[in-house]
Amino acid sequence: MSELNDLITRFSEAKAELKDANDRAKVLKKLHDELESQLLEYLKENELDRVSAAGHTASYSTETVASVDDWEAFFGYVKQHDAFYLLQKRIASAAYREVLQVDGVVPPGTSPMERDKLSFRKV
16 A cells, blocks of 8 residues: 555646646747747838847748638538548547447548546545
8 A cells, every 4th residue: 555655646746737837838939929029010010021139039920821811611611621630630639439339330531549647636
């Protein structure tokens, strides 16, 4: 039993450390995003596409990304032009489980896979 207590204690400590690290990462991510926004704004306002300071270089560019306004029309285009390369290859797990449960059928080309999951909380 001592081994189990030790394992649970160590797991709990690691979980707490991970939470602290994730909390700190959220704060740093927010700061990072704010500074990135300020730097981009500075570059745009000053019509600069590249600057160097303090041993670092920052450059500004734009890239085109998709914003879907009409999914039905988009999927129609994908089917009509056999343009499935426009989609990312990933199945939504919750929706897949729902199809299995509601329809009782495994969609073609897939196979359900069980993944171990541990729930752990402080009592």
